[in-house]
Amino acid sequence: MHDLQAYHYLYVEDDPLSREVMQMIMGTAMGIETLTIFDDSSNFMERLQGLMVPHVILLDIHMKPHNGFEVLDMIRQDSRYNSTTIIALTASVMNEEVTQLRERGFNGAIAKPLSIQAFPTLLRQILEGQAVWHIAD
Template sequence: MDREPVVLYVEDDVNSRKLMEMLLKRRMKLKHVTILEDSQNFISNMQALDPKPNLILLDIHMLPHNGFEMLAMLREMSWVGDTPIVALTASVMNEEVQRLRNAGFDGCISKPLEIEDFPDTIARILEGERVWRITS
């Protein structure tokens, strides 16, 4: 890893946020973790981010903008480039994953999370691997 992971996570479910915060900050001890609880003012929130993330995790079922809309907005931003944007969702039926792939997500991590494997998964994604981790 050339630089330290800078993670952005957008999630409206409070328990999921709490869980991820523990995972990312406590377990993985990442310094740069931004967790947004809704998608309001998404564009201005993104512009305000500093440093810019090198991994973006998006929940899909959100308001006012869902994961697909956020993805589309991110793809418009020049700094995003090839920053991996990964869906973190409980909607993991084949047709739903198919929609994620078609929309242009770089990967998918399913809920419930396998927290033992999670750091490894993140590392692989940061190395450019496309992870479609769909487990029962």
């Protein structure tokens, strides 16, 4: 059983409302004190390298200036982050995007808007290696 409070997390998201929800879920409801949030993907690798290596990176897919796929590629090119779990967060309900997320190397995907009660379970399942591609309810 993973101790979710023991991990370091990074969330990259340019939508303020989504950031607020994540703070509420991870910070308050899950009691995680090790969540860092970037409010866009500019200078991403430079900022990432300034942090302790995160166990989990949660990436919004549709953000600027680099979208989630581009950010994923940057991370995967740096061997320091080989063991980091990278999860896509998307409001898309299109099946082709699910296929793309899987093929490009994300470890899982969770649909936005997020549910307080469902998110911790989905996160835990992804960390346990289960196939979670939770795009459409």
